[in-house]
């Protein structure tokens with residue numbers, strides 16, 4: 001078994017797209033569904049796949065499929081996504097797609113003849129950066145979201161999905177569940193840069209995923225009394241910004257107490273968006289809108305975490321003479337990847353670490369309808385969705401090697 005043939009090394013592949021979609025304002029990359037950068041990546045993926053002898057097809061939901069062997073029952077899917085968050089890193093998404101191409105190139109160069117069809121997949125709008133719904137391509141395909149709702153989605157510029165799709169050349173009335181394609185897929189494996197520091201201390205470049213944490217979003221509304229910043233005494237205030245600050249600290253403390261990944265327990269609480277109304281420097285706000293992102297291992301644990309946070313938020317708001325309201329905006333239960341496939345991967349790879357992840361992925365969406373698995377590649381910074389996301393050339397190479405080994409096992413009967 002050799003490493004990838006000339007021209008198909010993972011570092012070379014990623015190097016070819018290193019200048020596509022750079023974001024000069026934020027740093028890193030902004031590659032959003034159907035924008036010029038994302039289209040350029042689609043063209044690159046198509047050309048690279050065709051030069052490898054794969055047959056490329058764009059499905060009705062704009063996911064791209066590069067087939068090795070005639071598409072049919074028992075297909076093994078492998079891939080990830082090409083789009084990014086605003087100002088994202090170079091690895092989140094493209095590493096999985098390019099690693100799949102590199103692994104297939106190595107197998108073809110070795111004369112491997114698969115007993116089953118293989119498809120390298122690039123799923124569309126995984127980050128939800130343009131239309132606000134993560135894993136849009138895989139959710140449409142599996143029926144996880146209603147096509148009518150998707151057609152009506154708008155991007156930050158007010159363009160509807162319907163118009164953006166039509167302009168791209170996709171029939172907006174044709175989007176939706178794709179049961180025939182799903183039925184042909186026997187399993188899906190997604191390689192991804194690790195989003196976290198789990199592998200940094202484990203002396204291993206690659207891990208197998210156990211599952212994805214349950215996660216949801218809650219809207220927090222703190223209501224106080226708007227007033228003059230100079231004329232209102234400190235004792236006479238009902239300042240919702242102060243209430244929100246205290247509540248956010250409480251939420252972080254509660255999650256911190258429960259988050260113990262070393263013992264298999266995960267609890268995450270984040271407030272990353274805060275909007276004081278009216279938002280003036282010399283004005284005590286009358287209201288603060290904030291959003292809580294919370295994650296946990298199970299439905300029960302996540303619900304208990306949010307209930308404890310909600311109670312603390314109300315208490316802290318009351319301490320500052322304010323009211324707090326908590327409204328659920330979205331919730332997704334935990335994903336457990338197929339245990340049989342997971343065990344097959346870990347034994348094939350000689351027992352790498354098995355890690356849970358707090359991030360959502362297309363493999364998590366597909367897990368509801370077919371066996372899926374994930375491989376993570378070490379990220380020494382532990383940072384993702386940022387220009388500081390990183391993986392070494394050697395670790396990326398180890399990721400390709402692992403994917404090649406796993407795929408080789410899955411496509412020979």
Ligand SMILES: [Zn+2]
Pocket residue numbers: 081092093126192
């Ligand atoms: Zn990703």
